[in-house]
Amino acid sequence: MLSKEKTIWAVHQMMLEFPEAMGALHSDTPFHLLIAVMLSAQATDVSVNKVTPKLFARFPEPKDLAAAEIPEIEAYIRSIGLYHNKAKHLKACAQKILSDFDGVVPNNRAGLVSLPGVGRKTANVVLGDAFNVPAFAVDTHVQRIAKRLQIVKQSASVVEVEQVMTKRLPENEWVKSHHTLIFFGRYQCMARNPKCPTCPLLEICAEGQKRTKKTAE
DNA sequence: ATCCCGAGGG
DNA sequence: CCCTCTGGAT
Numbered sequence: 001m002l003s004k005e006k007t008i009w010a011v012h013q014m015m016l017e018f019p020e021a022m023g024a025l026h027s028d029t030p031f032h033l034l035i036a037v038m039l040s041a042q043a044t045d046v047s048v049n050k051v052t053p054k055l056f057a058r059f060p061e062p063k064d065l066a067a068a069e070i071p072e073i074e075a076y077i078r079s080i081g082l083y084h085n086k087a088k089h090l091k092a093c094a095q096k097i098l099s100d101f102d103g104v105v106p107n108n109r110a111g112l113v114s115l116p117g118v119g120r121k122t123a124n125v126v127l128g129d130a131f132n133v134p135a136f137a138v139d140t141h142v143q144r145i146a147k148r149l150q151i152v153k154q155s156a157s158v159v160e161v162e163q164v165m166t167k168r169l170p171e172n173e174w175v176k177s178h179h180t181l182i183f184f185g186r187y188q189c190m191a192r193n194p195k196c197p198t199c200p201l202l203e204i205c206a207e208g209q210k211r212t213k214k215t216a217e
Numbered sequence: 218a219t220c221c222c223g224a225g226g227g
Numbered sequence: 228c229c230c231t232c233t234g235g236a237t
Contacts, residue, residue, distance in 0.1 A: 025233085041234035047224060048233095081223035085235080119235050139233040158234095182233055191231060193227075 002151045004168045006204055010149055011169060011177050013200045018183035021176070023129045025049065030105040030130035031097070032056050034112075035065075035090060037122045043080045051077050062103050065094035089117025107131040121158070128175035136174040138162045141185030148189065148207040 002010070015021070024045040027033035035055070039048045055076045059065040065073070073087040080086065093115045097105060105126070106112055112123035124137035138146075138158040146152045146161045156164075169177050188195055196208040 023233090037233075038235095040232085042222080042232055043234095044225075044232050046232095079223060081232090082221050082234090083223080085221055089235080117235065121234060125233070137233070140231085141233065178233085185233085 001153070002149055002204065007149075007151050007165075007168045010151075010201050010204060011173075011180065014180045014184040014188075015176070017188065017200055018180055021180040021183040023125075023179060024182075026052060027056075030107075030126065031062060033130045034093075034105055034115075034118070034122070034126050037125045038089060038093070038117050039077060039080055039086055041086070041122075042082060047080050051080060059094075062094040062097040062105075065090055066098050086117070092116035093118065105130070107133065109135070120162075124162075125178075128178065132175075134171045134174050136162055136166045136169070137178050138165070139182070140191070141189075142178065142181045144191060145181055145185055145189050148194075149201065149205055150207070 025033065025036040025040060026049045027036045032052070036048055036052055039052070058076065059068060068091060070087050070091060073090055074083050077083050077086055096115055097103060100114070101111060107127070109120075109123050109127060112118050112126055113120060121137050121139055124135035127133040127135040128137065138161045142165075143156075143158055143161055146165065147154055147156065152161050152164050165177070166174060185191075188199060194208070194211065196202060196205070196211045199205065199208055202208045202212070
């Protein structure tokens with residue numbers, strides 16, 4: 001396993017490579033960010049940003065979405081995929097924000113996770129980006145990178161990854177680290193064809209060294 | 218463990 | 228053609 005010191009070094013190297021890393025989902029209010037993050041499940045940020053302007057214009061507030069017909073919501077978000085579940089969750093989520101939270105998006109993890117369609121990952125992103133509450137969201141990119149660098153064992157769950165990363169990184173870097181790992185995963189350490197030969201972390205990455213050795217044969 | 222599920226990339 | 232995309236619910 002990678003040591004704590006090397007973990008911090010690795011994340012800082014990623015920050016040097018992608019200093020501009022930040023949230024890529026477009027939104028103005030916490031409610032709209034919540035919707036954008038819910039829609040981003042198994043979808044690209046580009047595809048989400050493509051539909052949210054019209055969606056937010058049509059449904060500015062929780063009460064607007066809570067009163068909407070499912071088919072109309074689906075029509076706005078169909079191009080994203082998984083649209084049946086997402087439309088259903090969006091409406092139920094807006095309804096619960098009205099009934100249980102006085103129409104205001106809760107700013108704590110327990111409240112957020114209680115909303116239909118909102119899991120720990122979505123809650124952590126909203127906490128960090130909308131409310132400036134320290135949180136470290138573990139998505140497919142973060143989990144893949146943590147395992148390739150052997151920061152965690154291959155069988156680690158998302159919660160285990162979150163526990164290790166939040167224990168090793170200073171709290172005031174959690175949000176930025178998350179976004180940096182996303183960028184690193186998207187442009188350098190991709191799922192399918194990672195660019196190991198040009199990776200600044202190759203010297204500490206067992207997976208990368210294995211891969212570069214294979215391609216050299 | 219499985220299902221959902223369109224769009225874009227390789 | 229096949230794989231992946233800032234997951235969550237069952």
